[in-house]
Amino acid sequence: MAAVTYGPRALPLLLLASRPLPPLVRQWLGFLPPALMAALVVQAVLMPGGQPQLTLANPAVVPALVSIVVAWRTRSLGLTVVAGMAAAAAWHRLGGG
Amino acid sequence: MRETVAAAHRQAVPHRFWHGVRLAWPVVMGYVPIGLALGVLAGQTGLSPLETGAMSALVYAGASQFVAVAMIGAGAPALSIVVTTFLVNLRHMLMSAALSPFLRGLRPGALAGIAYLITDETFAVGHGEFAARGQGDGVIFAGLGLTSYLSWLSATVAGAWLGGALATPEAWGLDFALPAMFIGLLAGQLRDRLALSVALVAGLAVLAGGPYLGSWSVMAAAVGAAAAGVGVQRWTGQRTGTSS
Numbered sequence: 001m002a003a004v005t006y007g008p009r010a011l012p013l014l015l016l017a018s019r020p021l022p023p024l025v026r027q028w029l030g031f032l033p034p035a036l037m038a039a040l041v042v043q044a045v046l047m048p049g050g051q052p053q054l055t056l057a058n059p060a061v062v063p064a065l066v067s068i069v070v071a072w073r074t075r076s077l078g079l080t081v082v083a084g085m086a087a088a089a090a091w092h093r094l095g096g097g
Numbered sequence: 098m099r100e101t102v103a104a105a106h107r108q109a110v111p112h113r114f115w116h117g118v119r120l121a122w123p124v125v126m127g128y129v130p131i132g133l134a135l136g137v138l139a140g141q142t143g144l145s146p147l148e149t150g151a152m153s154a155l156v157y158a159g160a161s162q163f164v165a166v167a168m169i170g171a172g173a174p175a176l177s178i179v180v181t182t183f184l185v186n187l188r189h190m191l192m193s194a195a196l197s198p199f200l201r202g203l204r205p206g207a208l209a210g211i212a213y214l215i216t217d218e219t220f221a222v223g224h225g226e227f228a229a230r231g232q233g234d235g236v237i238f239a240g241l242g243l244t245s246y247l248s249w250l251s252a253t254v255a256g257a258w259l260g261g262a263l264a265t266p267e268a269w270g271l272d273f274a275l276p277a278m279f280i281g282l283l284a285g286q287l288r289d290r291l292a293l294s295v296a297l298v299a300g301l302a303v304l305a306g307g308p309y310l311g312s313w314s315v316m317a318a319a320v321g322a323a324a325a326g327v328g329v330q331r332w333t334g335q336r337t338g339t340s341s
Contacts, residue, residue: 001152001155001156001161001165001178001179001182002155002156004179004180004182004183004186005156005157005158005161005182005183005186005189006212006213008183008186008187008188008189008190008193009186009189009190009192009193009212009213009215010193010208010209010212010213011190011193012190012191012193012194012197013193013194013196013197013200013208013211013212013215014205014208014209014212015197016194016197016198017197017198017200017201017202017203017208018201018202020201021197021198024327026198027326027327027330028323028324028326028327029194029195029197029198029323030195030228031291031292031295031322031323031326031327032191032192032194032195032319032323033195033220033221033224033225033286034283034286034287034292034293034295034296034299035295035296035298035299035318035319035320035322035323035326036188036191036192036217036299036315036319037217037221037279037282037283037286037296038283038295038296038297038299038300038303038322039188039299039300039302039303039314039315039318039319039322040188040217040279040283040315041276041279041280041283041300042299042300042301042303042304042307043303043307043314043315044275044276044279045276045279045280046304047303047304047307050307050308050311051307051308052304052307052308059267060273060276063270063273063276063277064276064277064280067276067277067280067281068280068284071280071281071283071284072284075284075285076123076281077123077124077126077127077222077278077281077282077285078122078123078126078127078281080277080278080280080281080284081123081126081127081130081274081277081278081281082126083277084270084273084274084276084277084280084281085130085269085270085271085273085274085277086270087270087273088267088270088272088273088277089267089268089269089270090270092267092268092270093268
């Protein structure tokens, strides 16, 4: 497991950091962060068990909306995590999760 | 510009390392609850605190560890656990590649060490910092990465120790720490309208392709959406405001 998680992290860095990259590739690499993070959010929130679930029966929807508002208003990663967890705990206790 | 770059490099190594440590605090805020949740789950699956700690220290990949613990609990064969772990973490290839232009000229040994510290979270924070400065810094990344690594390791071991005391992680919101972290990291990446569009395309692509692509969907969506972003940028001739 260690080898298969380390390999993908190490190889591109070791191979690419020593050479200049064409502008097209650099532009593409620059768009990867928002693309990856959005893909991870959708997978973690909207696809429990690998299938889309877009209703309130999905216990992550309401905490996610709370997190988005907090992230947007505060721009603080720490506050977003705390608020999201608090919302998830409250929603769970209200019977929503 | 050249003077500020030179000035930044003249700063002492401990100073830069410490700057990285300070950048890590939001990551630590996320890793502690996520690590606790993982540790509790691992403990309930029958892994000892030592085994849980060894997995965190060696594998160090949150999402993969959650998947692995679930599969161990379900009695899955070792090979299928390893293959799944590989697929779940393949996206780090893209993160490693995206960091590479910022870390040009570092020794292979230093790069190998930095690579070990790349996670979704240290990548997002580190890349954001480098993009804002217009240059990378391996020492800053080391401070950020090592702090995050140690917090993850301690939190997962603590979770495995606590085990039964937190029998229902959902009641404490622990199961939502990771999604909340991703949402906060995404917000930090939406610098302009083009980045927002790329994010929307990637999100929709996962929603549409996820049921068919499974573990590949995050990677495929990111590769495609980033390429679409490059296409639009070339088409409109807009070159300012993006983080390349």
